[in-house]
Amino acid sequence: MKPKIDKEKCIGCGTCASLCGEVFELKDGHAQVIAKDDTVIEKNKDEIKQAVEACPVQAISLE
Numbered sequence: 933m934k935p936k937i938d939k940e941k942c943i944g945c946g947t948c949a950s951l952c953g954e955v956f957e958l959k960d961g962h963a964q965v966i967a968k969d970d971t972v973i974e975k976n977k978d979e980i981k982q983a984v985e986a987c988p989v990q991a992i993s994l995e
């Protein structure tokens with residue numbers, strides 16, 4: 933599982949970063965994925981799913 937941000941859709945609300953700051957970060961008005969390896973992703977998988985559900989514009993997908 934790897935989260936991906938659709939920058940065209942992202943409105944930079946910051947919800948994902950506040951739910952899961954180890955994986956998402958706001959930069960230049962858009963979210964980006966900062967998690968470098970699978971361990972961080974695995975550790976935060978519940979928070980990542982919360983962020984997917986909480987994103988107001990469905991900009992986060994899981995691959």
Ligand code: SF4
Pocket residue numbers: 937941942943944945946947948949962963986987988989990991992
């Ligand atoms: Fe962008 Fe969605 Fe994250 Fe908000 S929750 S910053 S819209 S990806």
